[in-house]
Amino acid sequence: MADIVKRFPGVVALRGVDLEVRPGEVHCLLGQNGAGKSTLIKVLAGVHSPDEGRISWNGNDIQLSHPQAAMDLGIATIYQELDLVEGLTVAENIYLGHEKTRFGFSRRAEASRATAALLARLGHPEISPSAEVGSLSAAGQQIVSMARALSRDARLIVMDEPSAVLDSGEVQRLFKVIRDLTADGVAVIYISHRLEEIRTIGDRVTVLKDGATVATGLEARETPTAEIIRLMTGRAIEYVFPPRPGVPDGDPLLSVVGLARAGEFSDISFDVRPGEVLGLAGLVGAGRSEIVETVFGARKADRGTVSVAGRTLRPGSVDAAVRAGVGLCPEERKSQALLLGDSVARNISLASLARFGRAGFLGSDGERRAAEEQVKALDVRPGKVDAEMRTLSGGNQQKVVLARWLLRDCKVLLLDEPTRGVDVGARSEIYALVRRLADSGVAVVVVSSEIEEVLGLSDRVLVIGEGSLLHEGPSPEIDEHGVLDIIMRGDAA
Amino acid sequence: DDGTGSQSSAPRAASDNDAPGKKVVIGFSGPAADHGWLGAINSAAKAEAGKYSDVEFRTAEGTNDASLQISQIETFINDKVDAIVLLPTDGAALTEVATKAMNAGIQVVNVDREFSSPFAARTTILGDNYGMGVSAGTYACKLVKDKNLSNPVIAEIAGIDALPLTQDRSKGFADALKACGQTVDNRVAAAFTVESGEKEASNLLQAAKKIDIIWNHDDDQGIGVMQAFDNANRHEFAFIGGAGSSNAMQWIKDGKMEATVIYPPTQAADGVRLARLLVQQKGLSDLVQVEVPRRIVLNAPVVTKANVDKYLPLGFKS
Amino acid sequence: MSVDATAQNGAPGRSGSPVPDPDRQQTVAPEATHQSRFTALLASSFGRNLGLVIALVLLCVVGLATAGDRFGTFDNAMTILRLASVIGVISVGMTFVISGGGIDLSVGAIVALGSVWATTVATQAMAADVHWIVMVFTAVLVGAACGLVNGVLIAYGRIAPFIVTLAMLAAARGLAEIIAKRRTQIITDRDFIDFFNGNVMGVPVLVIMFALAAVVGWLLLNRTTFGRRTLAVGGNPEAARLAGIKVQRQTAYLYILLGVACGIAAVMIMARTTTGSSTHGQLYELDSIAAVVIGGTLLSGGRGTIVGTVFGVLIFTTLTNVFTLNDLDTSTQAVAKGAIIIAAVLLQQRVAGRSHKT
Amino acid sequence: MSVDATAQNGAPGRSGSPVPDPDRQQTVAPEATHQSRFTALLASSFGRNLGLVIALVLLCVVGLATAGDRFGTFDNAMTILRLASVIGVISVGMTFVISGGGIDLSVGAIVALGSVWATTVATQAMAADVHWIVMVFTAVLVGAACGLVNGVLIAYGRIAPFIVTLAMLAAARGLAEIIAKRRTQIITDRDFIDFFNGNVMGVPVLVIMFALAAVVGWLLLNRTTFGRRTLAVGGNPEAARLAGIKVQRQTAYLYILLGVACGIAAVMIMARTTTGSSTHGQLYELDSIAAVVIGGTLLSGGRGTIVGTVFGVLIFTTLTNVFTLNDLDTSTQAVAKGAIIIAAVLLQQRVAGRSHKT
């Protein structure tokens, strides 16, 4: 691909990008949120037609007018935003668009068998080909997305942040699959914000910044991290966790006692004091999201109580939680958090509407100004609070969700995968932000599949395995191996 | 091409009423022409207006929404037409605006469905829905007596039940039956369409294993009703129709139908003529009166095999 | 309280058939014989539509209790089925359009136009020696053409289906009136009437046509690529496009399919009433959409069930029949109908959706 | 060819008004004074609805050209507005329900029930000395109660709005017929009629009521937390819920609001026709939904425009007026209406959506 230019109304997403991928290599694409990575691969996948530039394939110039054209050439894509049809089964999703048929009739048994084989190859034989995709967790859906790309007889597989929802074990399995692919001469374009992954799996690196290629063909294992970060952000960023000043003594702000939901988790108890960051570590599917959602009242607890500052919250009432000063950044921003058709400002103010209203009337200025402040503080790009939400890149969307609760001045903040899809620069900003919030007396609960992140960020960590609490202790006293050990042993420590 | 206008070919007393006079602008508004009888009403009115070189005829979109019809009358008032021939979706609902038209000096001719105030129209031509029911009921009573039925099953297939006119017809029917000690045993309501007639009649036939007399309010839906009889192969009853379509008359001739009660589709056409006379300040030539009467109630005669030939030319095509 | 309260609720009917297809789960036990697969299949659609089945059975029980001698006869059953057949064929087609994320308000008008056009061809251009099949072709072609216009405007003109088909509703009925000159056109071809109004082994041809439409529809929706793609387009058009599906073309196909169904329905109603008329098919849009949605197809697209649609049609038709047998007056019927619709849906939700409550 | 053909489009056509809000873009120039902001606001809704404005203007031009002397009068304008007022008030309410992701098919039936109930109260229970305001209250209360039933069944019973309101359509009309005994009830209270049918400075009271409803509706939707919540619930109910909005309660409110609008419309139609009747309000559901959707409110929820709705209503009513003035026959009118609807929407899309094309 050369000199690719792509304009959206009001935004030039790509202003001259070059990318060259060789057969059998893992080519990593790096760049900050909004740099244009997803847009570039969508051009490659035939989703967007470029305004300028050439795409050549095996030396021939090609036109990709429709996703099918790209797939016909052997380009398969795993999109960043999981684009699966929830009402269809796993097998149906995987073979959507290239169904296994005989005389127009689907051969369901065969599709089912092939699906089972693909899922086994990805290390997930437990996902049933006949399960409805809507009923799978985000991680499960990511696996299905990958299986779908593998089901195509592809020469080039593009993976847009496939690891964002995966835990470390899953990522290792993914890498094994990638190695098998490249051994067969299949090229892979790999996008991720986790630099250590690039080191492990990548061969060469292309760096995008503000829609333009700033470096290409870098050796993935050789190039120093600082150099890559400098190329991406134009500045040097210390990719470290902020220091933990220690938690001031005090009564617990949030306290959860004996919380349980049938089939999801049981007997979960913990306290969080003001100024404390509590981490929930565990593997994907451990039930951490369910726990925080239940604490928030989005799911109704079967048993147990949640209280904030000593007052017990009505179970199953989001409203009660919000009024008590609890905020939740949910796991799936697209379906659970965002009004995609609305402006950034309105998305930010959604939980604090009452604050901008006088007798129910909104003065649009206060709202806009507050939103602008947040956008500036979190460096959301583009910085226009009037931009339509759906046009923001994934990482920037995540920041907007954070901004929503920052604006509300929560006493308790529940963050489910707060850095999913967020670039290194923004990531350290979010870490610093979480710490600042804690220092100002907020009780924070962080869920993340990156164990390193949970440990680095929190004062205290809970390890969750299969819906039960396995371990509780100060974060500095345990490391990633320790956590994994606890989970593997599976018994309560 | 339509049999509807043929009434005008009947001989009449010599007069200069048909001679071209002062130019007359007539606005016409009626319900949605969604079935044969109303279609016939509209085309007959239009055809009648076309016969006069001194009439400028304006029609408004047929509608079943009283509010929309009111606005059409308002438009006519704004236009300062000379006369309005109005077949209201609902007489009471259009009374106010008709009164307004009268006050604006426009001659309003009320057709078929009567206004609730005598000041809303200069002249009213009524098809007499109640009378139609009475005619049908009286004829049914006659059948009961003639055939000497001891405990007859009498069924009724009404038109759109929510319309006051349907209520009038049903009440007339019931009142007439009461006179000979009978009641309606099974009643369904269709929607004046062929299809609804077939549907309701099919169900009705299942509801009663044996029926002696059926009165169907409307010969348009009658085509469907007749087909339902054919489909179920049930013809044991005397079938009485309503409105008087040419189909129905043909059935009577063929012996497939016992009788039908005429409900003249020429009312609006008559209304147009009267409106013209009113504006030109002429009287009805067959009357000694020099002015058009305030109220004309049309007869609802029963057509049977005996007299069908006389009425056949009046039958409208559904 | 369910987490997806209103999320799924947008159309809360999403809980309409959230029961996983047990047939699919059958694959877990690959040793299952074909025999048991079939039984499982039956059991599956039975289970998913249990609420509807119960509603229909209850209705029949009421029918038997209140008008036993007249309700429980073969004749009456055939009457119900014959009445269900026309709207049934349309509802099968409508299931596709709605599953595909669309809606069609013009079905009744298309039926009217098809019938009128066909009878006009029959009476005008045709000499007596032209076969009635020409009439059938005309009706189906007119239906397909209207569907094509709808489909193209919706898929390629990108106008909301509601608007396009509302416009078609006005235009097709107006055109039908113009063609028919607002006269009911009576079909004189006895062969045509005898063929479609006849019986095959006691079962009316119309009912057989409905059954065929349902079977073909079921196969098409559940067992073919076309059906998969329909659900994908309805469930998540963006994902469908990314999977290489020609979303616009697929959308257009759906409206053409429904247009053809309307053409067939026009033929059926011509046979039933022996007429072509611009008044045919009134309120079919509401009736068929209601049957489809009661059946459990998601109004927002992405999930569709032909079996549910058939039940939906049968429930409505049986309801009218039971009302008439009991000589209920129309106003009371309307009130009862409203209450029964809600009761049936609540029943279906509670029975079939129980497993889905969080 | 647009790249996100179907992306933005949901289902092709799901896109009602993909036009970005120019009002928002105004902030690019933060130095804008309040004065210019106001002009910008005007310009903005003008721009967003440019296609609709052009359609309406074209219609007026046609009206003037074909029936100039009669079309272009104050009286005629008031006639159009008076006709628009009843359906207009309902459409404003409908804008809320549709923006909130719902639909209501029962509006016409609720109008009928409200009018009949009010007139029955007036004729039966009331002695002559009770003020007509009782009639008004009755109609509004009946409307609100029906809306409450709809809202509760939809929000808390989680039944699809289409089904609930279809059932309400049947039930309310049936009940209206039972109460009125299918008779038109005539209002004899001259004070009532004179008040609502009167003029204030030459402008009919009904038109003023419509204007008030539009202004209140606009403020509520665009300038209050209620409106914001409505759009959030319609756009993404799950996100709204997790942001602490009481989605179910908000949904119920929307139907109650529309019910109240129907009650007011019932009063208006009672004044207009001086009657209460179970036949009032026929097809209002289609008319009002059509006006709302033509106006640019997304049928899938999340975006709504009162100004667009008002234009939608005016376009439809002006169309009828121009047709009547030109003495077009009904069938031709229907065909023309279909074509004009499509043309207007295409125009709106092309004019206003140009900036959004990729």
Ligand SMILES: Nc1ncnc2c1ncn2[C@@H]1O[C@H](COP(=O)(O)OP(=O)(O)OP(=O)(O)O)[C@@H](O)[C@H]1O
């Ligand atoms: N459909 C669209 N309309 C308008 N602007 C768009 C659209 N899609 C993307 N953009 C803009 O294009 C730029 C690049 O976005 P893109 O999604 O490619 O970023 P990215 O590099 O993938 O970021 P991330 O790491 O957060 O996923 C962003 O500024 C984004 O706002």
Ligand SMILES: Nc1ncnc2c1ncn2[C@@H]1O[C@H](COP(=O)(O)OP(=O)(O)OP(=O)(O)O)[C@@H](O)[C@H]1O
């Ligand atoms: N809607 C659903 N229906 C059925 N099972 C579900 C559903 N949502 C989640 N699950 C299951 O519940 C379990 C926990 O889910 P989830 O993946 O949210 O846990 P988690 O610990 O939060 O993982 P993550 O790391 O992805 O946040 C998993 O076994 C998942 O498959």
Ligand SMILES: [Mg+2]
């Ligand atoms: Mg991206």
Ligand SMILES: [Mg+2]
């Ligand atoms: Mg999770």
